[in-house]
Amino acid sequence: MPKILVVDSSTLIALERAGLIKFIDKIGYNVIIPKAVKEEIKNEKILKFLKMHELTGRTLRLSKSLEHLNIGSGEAQCCALANKLKLDFIICDDRKFIRQRFLSDNKHLKNIKVLGFSFFLHIFYKKKLIKNTWEYFDKIIKSNNWERSEVLVANYTFLKKIGY
Numbered sequence: 001m002p003k004i005l006v007v008d009s010s011t012l013i014a015l016e017r018a019g020l021i022k023f024i025d026k027i028g029y030n031v032i033i034p035k036a037v038k039e040e041i042k043n044e045k046i047l048k049f050l051k052m053h054e055l056t057g058r059t060l061r062l063s064k065s066l067e068h069l070n071i072g073s074g075e076a077q078c079c080a081l082a083n084k085l086k087l088d089f090i091i092c093d094d095r096k097f098i099r100q101r102f103l104s105d106n107k108h109l110k111n112i113k114v115l116g117f118s119f120f121l122h123i124f125y126k127k128k129l130i131k132n133t134w135e136y137f138d139k140i141i142k143s144n145n146w147e148r149s150e151v152l153v154a155n156y157t158f159l160k161k162i163g164y
Contacts, residue, residue: 003029003148007050008074009040010144011117016046017143018136020120027120032085034077047070049142059084062108069106074096079112089113091120098150100139111158118155122162133164 012033015021024031032051033041041047044083055063059080066076075097092098093116101109117140124130137155146152 004085005012005029005031005089006078006085006087006090007031007033007037008078008090008094008097009033009037010093011091011120012037012041012046012050013043013067014093015120016043016115018140020124020130020136021049022044023124023127025121027123027127028128032081034074034081036073037076040074053081055080056083059162063094066106066108069100069104071100071109074125079108082112083108087112091115093117093144093146093151093155095146095149095151098154102150110123114154115158116151116155118158122159122164133159 002098012021024070030051031049032053035052035054038052040046060085063076063080066079067073072094075092075094078092082090090112092114098114101114102137104110121133121136130136137159141147141152
């Protein structure tokens with residue numbers, strides 16, 4: 001069974017700004033997005049590397065219930081899709097969502113881990129697609145105005161934990 005990643009638009013746009021989106025199809029994962037993420041992106045350079053999944057039934061209801069907690073539709077649909085696919089994490093770099101998830105007591109939000117763009121940097125490095133992880137880390141942080149943000153802290157912490 002192929003490995004699957006559910007990814008929000010914030011991360012995909014960040015990878016495109018850093019010139020790294022071209023590596024998505026070389027990492028050995030099926031990168032899946034829900035419809036709301038596709039609608040947020042609208043960039044064919046990014047979309048050609050992704051598979052879109054339409055939410056239905058219980059998955060759609062879960063997504064709507066998360067949206068009622070003031071979670072953005074893209075992030076809510078990513079969480080619901082990951083839940084359906086029995087994944088324990090999504091990849092998302094949305095500042096507001098990271099903050100909301102941290103402060104929430106909703107079990108669906110708490111049960112799913114949120115990783116950021118640094119997960120891709122790690123995979124790109126392991127696959128020898130990039131040589132300097134920290135160079136791209138800095139480029140992504142600067143090009144997305146994520147200096148001194150939750151996004152910077154979360155991604156920096158992830159890379160340090162795995163030994164960079």
